[in-house]
Amino acid sequence: MKTARGIHLLWICLTLFSCVEGLGQQASLPTGERCGLGIVMEKYFRQHPEYKSEFEKRQQAFQARYETMLRQKAAAPALLQRANAIMTIPVVVHIVLPDPSIVTDDQVQSEIDVLNADYAGLNADSTNIPPAFKGVFGKSQIRFCLAEHDPTGESSNGIVRVSSGTVSVAGQNDPVKSSSSGGSDAWNISKYLNIWVCDMQGGLLGYCFLPQTPGLPDAEVGVVNNYTAFGTIGTAQAPYDKGRTTTHEIGHYFNLIHIWGASGCDASCSDSDGVADTPNQNACTFGAPAFPLTDVCNTVAPGIMFMNYMDYSDDGVMCLFTQGQVDRMETALTTLPDRTPLLSSDGCTPAIVYNIDASAKSVSEPGKNVIICGNTIVPKVVIKNSGSTVLSSVKLNVSVDGQAPISTDLNINLAPFAEMTVSSNPVTSSGGSHTMKVYTSLPNGIADQNAANDTTNSVFSISDIKLTPITEDFETISFPANFWSNGNNSSNAAFNWKRVSNARHSGTASAKIDNYNLNVPGGYADLRTPQLQVPLGIDSMKMTFWLAAALYDNNTSDTLEVLISNDCGQTYSSAYKKWGQALNTHGNGLFVTSDYIPISSEWRQDTVDLTPFALGRSGNFIVTFRDINNYGNNIYIDDVNVRTRTLPARVKSSGYLISPNPFTSQFIIQNFPSSGNLKSIAIYNSVGQIVWYRTYSLGTADNYIPVYLGNVAAGIYNVHMIYKDKVVNDRIVKMN
Ligand SMILES: [Zn+2]
Numbered sequence: 001m002k003t004a005r006g007i008h009l010l011w012i013c014l015t016l017f018s019c020v021e022g023l024g025q026q027a028s029l030p031t032g033e034r035c036g037l038g039i040v041m042e043k044y045f046r047q048h049p050e051y052k053s054e055f056e057k058r059q060q061a062f063q064a065r066y067e068t069m070l071r072q073k074a075a076a077p078a079l080l081q082r083a084n085a086i087m088t089i090p091v092v093v094h095i096v097l098p099d100p101s102i103v104t105d106d107q108v109q110s111e112i113d114v115l116n117a118d119y120a121g122l123n124a125d126s127t128n129i130p131p132a133f134k135g136v137f138g139k140s141q142i143r144f145c146l147a148e149h150d151p152t153g154e155s156s157n158g159i160v161r162v163s164s165g166t167v168s169v170a171g172q173n174d175p176v177k178s179s180s181s182g183g184s185d186a187w188n189i190s191k192y193l194n195i196w197v198c199d200m201q202g203g204l205l206g207y208c209f210l211p212q213t214p215g216l217p218d219a220e221v222g223v224v225n226n227y228t229a230f231g232t233i234g235t236a237q238a239p240y241d242k243g244r245t246t247t248h249e250i251g252h253y254f255n256l257i258h259i260w261g262a263s264g265c266d267a268s269c270s271d272s273d274g275v276a277d278t279p280n281q282n283a284c285t286f287g288a289p290a291f292p293l294t295d296v297c298n299t300v301a302p303g304i305m306f307m308n309y310m311d312y313s314d315d316g317v318m319c320l321f322t323q324g325q326v327d328r329m330e331t332a333l334t335t336l337p338d339r340t341p342l343l344s345s346d347g348c349t350p351a352i353v354y355n356i357d358a359s360a361k362s363v364s365e366p367g368k369n370v371i372i373c374g375n376t377i378v379p380k381v382v383i384k385n386s387g388s389t390v391l392s393s394v395k396l397n398v399s400v401d402g403q404a405p406i407s408t409d410l411n412i413n414l415a416p417f418a419e420m421t422v423s424s425n426p427v428t429s430s431g432g433s434h435t436m437k438v439y440t441s442l443p444n445g446i447a448d449q450n451a452a453n454d455t456t457n458s459v460f461s462i463s464d465i466k467l468t469p470i471t472e473d474f475e476t477i478s479f480p481a482n483f484w485s486n487g488n489n490s491s492n493a494a495f496n497w498k499r500v501s502n503a504r505h506s507g508t509a510s511a512k513i514d515n516y517n518l519n520v521p522g523g524y525a526d527l528r529t530p531q532l533q534v535p536l537g538i539d540s541m542k543m544t545f546w547l548a549a550a551l552y553d554n555n556t557s558d559t560l561e562v563l564i565s566n567d568c569g570q571t572y573s574s575a576y577k578k579w580g581q582a583l584n585t586h587g588n589g590l591f592v593t594s595d596y597i598p599i600s601s602e603w604r605q606d607t608v609d610l611t612p613f614a615l616g617r618s619g620n621f622i623v624t625f626r627d628i629n630n631y632g633n634n635i636y637i638d639d640v641n642v643r644t645r646t647l648p649a650r651v652k653s654s655g656y657l658i659s660p661n662p663f664t665s666q667f668i669i670q671n672f673p674s675s676g677n678l679k680s681i682a683i684y685n686s687v688g689q690i691v692w693y694r695t696y697s698l699g700t701a702d703n704y705i706p707v708y709l710g711n712v713a714a715g716i717y718n719v720h721m722i723y724k725d726k727v728v729n730d731r732i733v734k735m736n
Pocket of ligand 1: 035036037248249252258
């Protein structure tokens with residue numbers, strides 16, 4: 001395991017609370033760190049310093065409002081009784097795992113049950129609250145329900161499962177929160193609390209951005225929860241199997257911070273959580289300590305409140321929010337603009353079923369990883385009858401890049417709530433990347449009664465045809481450019497070749513596959529040329545490219561393979577495959593245990609003879625660089641050059657060609673059809689002395705042999721070549 005990649009935490013100062021300067025040094029997280037709040041908030045404001053003061057202002061205003069509310073409540077509790085006190089939050093749980101079915105509906109329900117008990121103060125283990133803290137035990141009016149319909153109005157059980165290797169990376173742009181990176185897109189955050197249950201990088205159990213984080217996209221709002229610390233059954237693992245990670249994270253969602261204060265685990269006694277009835281606490285608590293537990297802030301019993309949900313104790317130890325925390329959460333829910341809309345959400349009312357309601361669910365063809373050769377595609381679309389009446393006809397409309405749609409009238413017989421895959425009329429487009437909007441209209445010949453679910457979008461790209469030779473130096477900012485394309489067999493969209501400008505053989509950039517950070521063992525990422533048009537009758541086809549690669553250790557070498565396809569990616573032949581020391585350019589036997597960036601001397605040019613695949617064939621060839629991941633280290637390529645050669649007629653008739661003749665410093669010997677029978681070459685001067693000599697084992701000579709004679713005198717030289725089956729003598733003239 002790559003322990004060097006452990007997450008580090010920069011202590012965050014949420015400034016509203018006292019914050020000691022000088023704590024801002026990197027420190028390793030304690031083993032079993034529960035929550036990424038500090039990590040994500042600190043990282044966010046490091047990336048967006050412009051939002052920091054606005055965030056502080058909002059938090060200060062919130063704190064003032066909260067304290068005003070507490071004073072009013074103390075003065076006249078009855079005034080603050082709500083007419084309809086219970087506030088139920090619709091929840092959608094996105095399960096993003098290679099096999100998301102391992103988190104069952106029952107497991108999800110077990111978490112909802114925990115939340116409803118914990119937030120109501122009806123948790124059975126509240127009997128464990130020490131008598132000294134019973135007086136501040138808080139019981140909130142907040143409850144949770146699984147959504148009963150999705151944002152388009154479709155019936156739902158509030159659980160979305162995405163089969164994906166995508167792992168949560170705590171912070172903004174978390175790939176688990178986006179379908180484009182193999183995650184699951186947030187549902188409308190005004191109507192739903194989004195919870196992503198997934199595998200989390202760095203061993204975190206959960207994280208959540210605080211409310212009122214300025215500039216935070218809607219798509220990032222919600223709770224991320226490790227699948228091993230969710231619910232009470234199934235994949236939940238002790239000691240985090242009582243559902244309290246989610247209880248804790250939703251505390252952050254309602255603007256609670258950790259009980260020891262805003263800073264990291266080793267805070268100080270002057271550092272507050274903004275809540276009056278939680279004891280000051282010097283640091284976070286792990287495990288299952290015995291009561292009472294004292295620290296430097298509370299030196300005598302009852303000590304600190306380590307059994308509070310906003311500490312880090314084991315799930316079985318946690319058992320309360322305080323009344324102050326409950327008031328703070330309810331103030332957040334009822335006053336913060338990014339939480340109050342939840343109070344009027346209809347997310348937990350059953351879906352409205354219309355009589356006539358066709359919907360477009362998804363585009364099944366073209367898939368994301370196919371190469372499209374040619375200009376015509378036949379989209380295949382999954383449609384659903386979301387209405388209560390049998391669907392006998394519907395119009396399917398496909399619009400590419402915003403152009404006028406191609407419409408297809410479909411006569412079908414689709415039962416209520418059934419789905420089917422239908423084909424569109426052919427759509428034509430050109431080389432390059434395209435967006436496709438697909439929508440249904442006129443179900444059973446009338447206007448659709450629910451337009452919210454009519455449309456789905458997709459992207460595809462058409463491989464263009466390029467004449468050889470081609471060169472690619474990856475200098476174009478967009479990537480892949482010049483009709484190159486990416487592909488991979490993993491649902492992790494981050495697992496792709498990317499253009500980087502921190503390493504290059506020449507120019508300013510190269511293409512990199514990040515095997516150091518991406519853990520997709522056995523997964524492959526392809527970087528493909530456009531279709532290369534090879535004329536009939538070529539004699540050789542070669543590719544050269546520059547390469548830099550390092551090994552993390554002996555056991556995790558990734559593989560670079562070059563594949564060639566002449567049937568538009570249906571089948572591939574391997575032309576080059578290297579791993580381990582054969583791939584390594586960093587230095588024989590040397591390892592790199594950090595994120596590898598090559599220096600200029602670490603680039604090597606490799607040559608791939610593509611002749612066997614192209615000889616005697618015409619048509620279009622796609623050359624593919626395939627990285628096969630083993631979670632090792634990075635591979636870079638640059639300055640790719642694919643060229644074909646058609647030999648002069650003379651070389652074909654005589655079987656060899658020496659050119660140029662006369663020459664000045666170097667000439668080339670070419671053989672046809674190959675140099676397989678060549679055993680030796682000797683160059684003699686006019687008095688019979690050998691000036692250049694090479695011998696070859698049968699089958700090893702290149703059929704393009706440069707002979708450098710820059711350091712001999714001008715004059716006539718004899719070329720003497722011995723083959724297995726013949727001897728050739730020729731003459732060549734050197735000029736000054
Ligand atoms: Zn936390």
